[in-house]
Amino acid sequence: MADVTSHDRLLDEITGPTPGQMLRKRVFGHQGLLIGLVVLLLLTLVAIFAPWLAPHDPYAQSLMTRMEPPVFMGGSWDHPLGTDHLGRDYLSRLIYGARVSLLIGAVAALISGVIGTAMGVAAGYFGGKVDTVVTFLINVRLAMPVVLVALAVVAILGGSLEVVIVVLGLLLWDRFAVVMRASTMQVRRREYVAAAQVIGASTPRILLSEIMPNIANNLIVVVTLEMAHAILLEAALSFLGLGVQPPTPSWGLMVSEGKNMMLFEPWLVLIPGAVLFVLVLAINLMGDGLRDVTAPENRS
Amino acid sequence: MKLTVLKMSVAGIALAAATGAAWADKANDTLRLAFTKELENVDSYFNSSREGVVLQRAVWDGLIYRDPVTNEYKGNLATAWEWIDDTTIEFKLREGVKFHDGSDFTADDVVFTVNYVADEANGVKTQRNVNWMKSAEKVDDYTVRIMLKEKFPAAIEFLSGPVSIYPSDYYAEAGPEGMGLKPVGTGPYKVVDVTPGQHFVLEKYEGYHDSPKGQPTIGKVDIRTIPDVNTQIAELFSGTLDMIWQVPSDQSEKLEQMGQFTVANESTMRVGYLAMDAAGRSGEGPFTDVRVRQAVNHAINREELVEALLKGKSQVISTPCFPSQFGCDVDAAVSYDYDPEKAKALLAEAGYPDGFTTDFYAYRDREYAEAISSYLNAVGIQTNFKMLQYSALRELNMKGETPISFQTWGSYSVNDASAMVSQFFKHGSLDDARDDETLGYLDIADSSTDPEVRKENYAKAIERITEEAYWAPMFSYNTNYVYTNEVAYTPTADEVLRFTTMTWN
Numbered sequence: 001m002a003d004v005t006s007h008d009r010l011l012d013e014i015t016g017p018t019p020g021q022m023l024r025k026r027v028f029g030h031q032g033l034l035i036g037l038v039v040l041l042l043l044t045l046v047a048i049f050a051p052w053l054a055p056h057d058p059y060a061q062s063l064m065t066r067m068e069p070p071v072f073m074g075g076s077w078d079h080p081l082g083t084d085h086l087g088r089d090y091l092s093r094l095i096y097g098a099r100v101s102l103l104i105g106a107v108a109a110l111i112s113g114v115i116g117t118a119m120g121v122a123a124g125y126f127g128g129k130v131d132t133v134v135t136f137l138i139n140v141r142l143a144m145p146v147v148l149v150a151l152a153v154v155a156i157l158g159g160s161l162e163v164v165i166v167v168l169g170l171l172l173w174d175r176f177a178v179v180m181r182a183s184t185m186q187v188r189r190r191e192y193v194a195a196a197q198v199i200g201a202s203t204p205r206i207l208l209s210e211i212m213p214n215i216a217n218n219l220i221v222v223v224t225l226e227m228a229h230a231i232l233l234e235a236a237l238s239f240l241g242l243g244v245q246p247p248t249p250s251w252g253l254m255v256s257e258g259k260n261m262m263l264f265e266p267w268l269v270l271i272p273g274a275v276l277f278v279l280v281l282a283i284n285l286m287g288d289g290l291r292d293v294t295a296p297e298n299r300s
Numbered sequence: 301m302k303l304t305v306l307k308m309s310v311a312g313i314a315l316a317a318a319t320g321a322a323w324a325d326k327a328n329d330t331l332r333l334a335f336t337k338e339l340e341n342v343d344s345y346f347n348s349s350r351e352g353v354v355l356q357r358a359v360w361d362g363l364i365y366r367d368p369v370t371n372e373y374k375g376n377l378a379t380a381w382e383w384i385d386d387t388t389i390e391f392k393l394r395e396g397v398k399f400h401d402g403s404d405f406t407a408d409d410v411v412f413t414v415n416y417v418a419d420e421a422n423g424v425k426t427q428r429n430v431n432w433m434k435s436a437e438k439v440d441d442y443t444v445r446i447m448l449k450e451k452f453p454a455a456i457e458f459l460s461g462p463v464s465i466y467p468s469d470y471y472a473e474a475g476p477e478g479m480g481l482k483p484v485g486t487g488p489y490k491v492v493d494v495t496p497g498q499h500f501v502l503e504k505y506e507g508y509h510d511s512p513k514g515q516p517t518i519g520k521v522d523i524r525t526i527p528d529v530n531t532q533i534a535e536l537f538s539g540t541l542d543m544i545w546q547v548p549s550d551q552s553e554k555l556e557q558m559g560q561f562t563v564a565n566e567s568t569m570r571v572g573y574l575a576m577d578a579a580g581r582s583g584e585g586p587f588t589d590v591r592v593r594q595a596v597n598h599a600i601n602r603e604e605l606v607e608a609l610l611k612g613k614s615q616v617i618s619t620p621c622f623p624s625q626f627g628c629d630v631d632a633a634v635s636y637d638y639d640p641e642k643a644k645a646l647l648a649e650a651g652y653p654d655g656f657t658t659d660f661y662a663y664r665d666r667e668y669a670e671a672i673s674s675y676l677n678a679v680g681i682q683t684n685f686k687m688l689q690y691s692a693l694r695e696l697n698m699k700g701e702t703p704i705s706f707q708t709w710g711s712y713s714v715n716d717a718s719a720m721v722s723q724f725f726k727h728g729s730l731d732d733a734r735d736d737e738t739l740g741y742l743d744i745a746d747s748s749t750d751p752e753v754r755k756e757n758y759a760k761a762i763e764r765i766t767e768e769a770y771w772a773p774m775f776s777y778n779t780n781y782v783y784t785n786e787v788a789y790t791p792t793a794d795e796v797l798r799f800t801t802m803t804w805n
Binding site: 160260 | 529530533534548550551554601604605607608609666667670671673674675677678684685686687
């Protein structure tokens, strides 16, 4: 028996846990990542299954039952989170609002991610004139205040879900470009890149299978940051009346619509505000966590 | 969340600044009041907002005054008047009246003011208020005649409202711009400070003549521009404002429950309506079909809007004018009851069984606008909701680019149907109906001196307009006035704050 245990121990020492096991261990050992993932997953499910989860039609107006308080402030279970200024069920609007926020966050981050990563990687890998041009573009972009430009464009084109997504997607690529450029510059001097070049790998192949996997962890962090950024910007634009237009439920719009009654019915602002806060926090926690568990220095 | 915090800190800073700035109250004989909107120009001929009317009535006088309670016309700067013929009125002027700058009020001032504002080239903002006058001529120092372009029976009403008399020498020199910054009139209050974007300070005019407006008692009125209602309420709580008005009904209810403030509600002449592009100025849209316009009328639950949103002394309106106005015959109007099924049927009949999508414009009362668009959505008219500034929407409107818009009109508190129906249905730039039949009736009604003929033709016009459903009239507004218990005031039904009738308790 003693022989067997020592043998097993020996075997463990020789083989060690597989990379998959180690990753799993790191993931489950990271509280922030877990919390972020769970919250985000929940909200995503809520957004996807909104029609089944919402107790009422989020657009159904009932002026006779306006601004009923949520259940924890003496309201009824018929409207667990109360009703808004037009008598629409607050919970249902909140649930449908998750769709707007997540959709805008995801698509805007995707658009800007593609633009920014392409520019950043190209600049970092090729250097020279390409780098000069990209750096110039980044500087131009950084010189423009995002909120002002978004406000102006949306004011000209009119606010709608599509316009907001495209505008934010076309504006938020700067951080992708900056981070990807810097990361690529570091990675391209590595021996394995040189090795790939020596054995005659094509440039696209080097970029995709040598560079990208090694800068992916930075990319993930930027994606989450920008997703959170886009969600907050949408809320800000909608709050100012230039984002998603009523009656579409959007959390920013809900804050804006509730603000007139802020002194007397603070929950009208607090509920959507709190949900927005939780979503952005979850995304950031997840981003931080993913960076921690995927960073190359943590792999060994 | 972030926004809430930001907002609250902004309010906090505003509050702190306000507290530091002007601490005055009953002890200092200063009434502190808030305006929500910024005035384009204090000169009353060059702004078109309610706040402007309030200042106009305080700083200037008209020849005639209409008692807001009895609706009786009384002499103000004139003591007597007489129609010489259908287009000439002769006025005997009050003697011994002085302007705030010390100059005497004489026939010259009337002649100058009338000739100046009646000239379209001088660009008075609301032409309807003045374009019925041709000119004025002096008979002697205290007798003057005003000549009308054509018969205009509402002349006395307009002369007791928007037409106020300016000092000739001063106005000739200062012009609208100078007048806007340093207003001079004969009114019960003189302006001592105009700081655009911040505040106006009015001071009791000691030499005020024996006017039907009454003598001012409160020494100073400090009016600040505070666009946000929550900030206004916060300042009322902290004691840096004594009075706020145009407070939304929800907030007023809550303030009333607190018991610390007086909340008074009065109806106003302002009517809220949907204007539709019946003439197809924005292209051959669905609203050129009368059935679509009728469907819109049937889609809106006016009773519910009044009962649940506007509250107070608001009423359901089915006329393109305010019922108290002369000639606004409620019985002549076709009224449309709330019937979404009928609305859908009418839309289907007009060739839109699945409804259609349209741009929907509004400039104020976002909440009402949302509720209205929600009614339209419910019958299948999908709306691209567009909230604009008043001036921007007015411009689009004039260019005929708004298929449907939520509009309101306060008639400058002129108690005559011509101030509203004739403003919008006489083929002007804001007329989306461009109906010749309506124009015919209105031409007769506006120019006849026989009250019966006028009534009959306004009634016909109203019938025609509502039958064709050019508009969807919806409701009249009310205004909530909230003031501390130190202030005594009884608001009138015409949405004009009268400082002369305010006193300290």
